[in-house]
Amino acid sequence: MKISEKGMSEQAVLAQLEAFRKDDLKWQEGRAFGYVFDPGKDVMAVGKRAYNAFLSENGLDFTVFRSLQRLERDLAAFGARHLRGDEHVVGNFSSGGTESIILAVKAARDYHREKRPDIKCPEMILPTTAHAAFHKAAHYLDINVVSVAVDPQSFKVRADDVRQAITANTIMMVGSAPSYAQGVIDPITELGDIALEKDLWLHTDACMGGFLLPYFKRLGEPVPDFDFSVPGVSSISMDLHKYAYSPKGASLVLYRHKNLRQHQIFACSSWIGYTIINNAVQSSKSGGPMAAAWAVLNYVGDTGYLEIARKNLAAVKKIAAGIEAIDGIRLLAQPQMSLVAFTSDTVNVFHIIDEMNARGWYIQPALSFDNSPAHIHLSINASNVGWEKDLLKDLEACVRTAATLPEGDLVKMVRGGLEQIDLENVSDEDIKGLLAMAGIGEGSLPDRMAGINGVLDALPAKAREKILTSFVNDLFVQ
Numbered sequence: 496m497k498i499s500e501k502g503m504s505e506q507a508v509l510a511q512l513e514a515f516r517k518d519d520l521k522w523q524e525g526r527a528f529g530y531v532f533d534p535g536k537d538v539m540a541v542g543k544r545a546y547n548a549f550l551s552e553n554g555l556d557f558t559v560f561r562s563l564q565r566l567e568r569d570l571a572a573f574g575a576r577h578l579r580g581d582e583h584v585v586g587n588f589s590s591g592g593t594e595s596i597i598l599a600v601k602a603a604r605d606y607h608r609e610k611r612p613d614i615k616c617p618e619m620i621l622p623t624t625a626h627a628a629f630h631k632a633a634h635y636l637d638i639n640v641v642s643v644a645v646d647p648q649s650f651k652v653r654a655d656d657v658r659q660a661i662t663a664n665t666i667m668m669v670g671s672a673p674s675y676a677q678g679v680i681d682p683i684t685e686l687g688d689i690a691l692e693k694d695l696w697l698h699t700d701a702c703m704g705g706f707l708l709p710y711f712k713r714l715g716e717p718v719p720d721f722d723f724s725v726p727g728v729s730s731i732s733m734d735l736h737k738y739a740y741s742p743k744g745a746s747l748v749l750y751r752h753k754n755l756r757q758h759q760i761f762a763c764s765s766w767i768g769y770t771i772i773n774n775a776v777q778s779s780k781s782g783g784p785m786a787a788a789w790a791v792l793n794y795v796g797d798t799g800y801l802e803i804a805r806k807n808l809a810a811v812k813k814i815a816a817g818i819e820a821i822d823g824i825r826l827l828a829q830p831q832m833s834l835v836a837f838t839s840d841t842v843n844v845f846h847i848i849d850e851m852n853a854r855g856w857y858i859q860p861a862l863s864f865d866n867s868p869a870h871i872h873l874s875i876n877a878s879n880v881g882w883e884k885d886l887l888k889d890l891e892a893c894v895r896t897a898a899t900l901p902e903g904d905l906v907k908m909v910r911g912g913l914e915q916i917d918l919e920n921v922s923d924e925d926i927k928g929l930l931a932m933a934g935i936g937e938g939s940l941p942d943r944m945a946g947i948n949g950v951l952d953a954l955p956a957k958a959r960e961k962i963l964t965s966f967v968n969d970l971f972v973q
Contacts, residue, residue: 520857525878526886527857533878534740534803538791542742545783545790552782563782566789570735573792574747577709578701578731580723585756586749587774588785592702593628594776595732595748598759600632600667602730602750603696605758607666619667620660622652622681623865624674626700641665647866650677650828654685661689667696672704672721676861676872677827678834680704684720687727696729696755702746703874704832705733710804711832718831729755738833740795740803740877741788806880807833814875817887823894827870836861838870839894845945845952846900847871850893856886860944862952862959869952902949 503511522531533539549562557564571586578584589595604617618639621629633640641660645652657668668690670681683699690697699721701708712718722731728751735745750756763771771778795803811833818826818837824847827836838844848860848871859872879886941947951959 521855522857522878524855525882526855528873528875528879529857529859530874531878532737532740532874532876534791534795535877538740538795539742541794542740542787542791546742546787547783549782549786552786554780554782554785555778560782563785566782566785570747570785570788570792571749574705574733574749575723578705578722578733578749580749580751583752584723584749585753586747587756587759588788589746589748589775590744590777590780590784591736591746592626592700592732592734593631594744595702595734595746596626596628596698596700597632597635597776598748599698599730599732599750600629600636600638602755602759603667603698604636604638606696606755609758611666614664614666616664617666618662618664619669620657620665621669622657622671622674623867624650624652624671624676624681625669626671626675626702629669629700638666639664644865648828649679650674650867651679652681652686654682654689657686658689661693661695665693665695667698669698669700670721672699672701672708673830673832673834675703675834676867676870677836678830678832679828680708680719680721680831682719683728684725687725690727690729697727699725699728699731702732702734703737703834705731705747706735707738707804707807708832710801711808713801714805714808716808716831723749723751735788735792736784737874738807738876739788739792739800741791742784745784745788803877807875807877810880810883811835811875813883814873814886817883818890821887821891821894823898824890827867833875835873835875836870838868842894842898843900843902843945843949844869844871844897845948846897847890847893848948849943849945850896851889854889854893856889860948862948864956869948900945 520527520530522533525533552560552563554560554563557567567588570588574586575584587598589598600619607614607617616639618641619629619633620641620643622643622645624645630640632638641662643652643656643660652670668686670683670686672683673680686697689695701721705722708718708721722728730751731749733747733749735741735747736743748759750759759774761771761773811830815826815830815835818824818835823842824837824839827838839847845860848858851858861870861872863869951962954962
């Protein structure tokens with residue numbers, strides 16, 4: 496891009512920005528089951544007004560912008576109460592679940608550096624259902640991941656398997672409430688017992704469920720303990736821009752007491768400049784997301800959220816029951832929240848997704864890994880309520896159509912040639928050739944993705960990562 500020489504009018508600037516969005520996901524229609532959590536126009540308007548009001552306030556220095564310090568303390572105090580913490584629980588605001596997770600992992604690493612300096616190669620035990628953000632944190636913070644398979648029926652991690660994975664280098668364990676993929680809750684109480692016994696840090700990843708699950712519990716759902724009521728839990732991440740419906744990015748990371756949280760904080764005065772003190776990864780940051788989260792929470796209120804949760808729960812049950820009634824597809828697990836995963840033993844799920852997308856829906860593909868087959872994921876939120884009947888009707892028709900579609904030639908070729916290809920050391924040029932055969936070139940994507948997803952699904956995880964890295968590296972070039 497070359498910026499305009501004399502400047503554009505406000506009308507022209509905004510018109511061009513609007514034109515850029517022509518191929519974006521049409522989330523406003525209520526037919527998107529992922530990425531955007533839409534609370535409705537009135538709630539969104541309040542969030543946007545608060546966001547804009549604090550857009551220019553800078554969270555870099557809370558001694559200058561005291562309002563942001565007040566907002567952050569209020570939000571952390573809400574999070575502590577919501578997750579049944581006592582007066583010692585502390586927390587901070589972050590840009591999203593990934594940042595909250597990175598902060599918690601950093602705090603655990605630095606806590607053990609001080610407590611156990613003999614550990615030179617720290618390890619973190621992750622169920623295969625743990626969010627990819629933990630792998631990113633491990634990559635950034637130089638921590639080894641010890642992966643533990645989950646139960647192939649329930650998709651929950653087994654506490655005994657975690658116990659057996661503990662070594663002298665283990666510093667941290669992770670459980671999900673719920674896991675993103677299948678929407679089930681790990682046995683946090685059992686993991687907490689192990690954490691206390693072995694003196695290890697246990698993090699509950701409640702980015703998806705931390706806000707909504709307490710409301711489901713109040714509605715009579717059998718939600719197991721996952722929060723600070725479990726004595727062994729050291730830290731919890733909870734997003735507000737998902738089921739609290741505040742504008743992105745808004746998340747909280749909470750600690751059982753401030754002696755744990757102090758290892759999250761970064762301070763530096765070893766340079767010729769102002770002293771840096773950061774309670775999160777970012778330094779300069781807009782106060783907009785924090786103000787918007789505060790505003791939305793207080794605008795909707797507790798009874799408002801309970802009613803939203805009631806409708807959401809009814810939609811989840813209706814959709815889950817409807818999926819079970821459709822021939823050719825099955826639930827992977829009974830959802831314990833509003834995340835639903837289903838697959839097929841006879842029909843290519845990637846063709847189902849393409850067919851649904853062609854009808855104006857957005858549903859998310861998930862590749863096979865370990866003992867989880869390729870499947871379809873739904874994140875059901877407030878804007879999806881009322882669309883259940885239409886979704887299930889179209890889904891049934893799309894399953895029938897997808898059953899008639901063949902597997903692509905490229906997928907067959909890749910499956911047939913895996914033994915002859917060193918996929919983990921394949922060159923960028925070879926990757927470009929493979930992508931070109933799949934219909935991808937010069938940063939473009941085909942309308943139908945079944946062939947591409949089928950190829951990726953046939954490859955080992957490390958090969959997928961290499962191909963995707965090469966593709967994205969080429970995508971963002973001038």
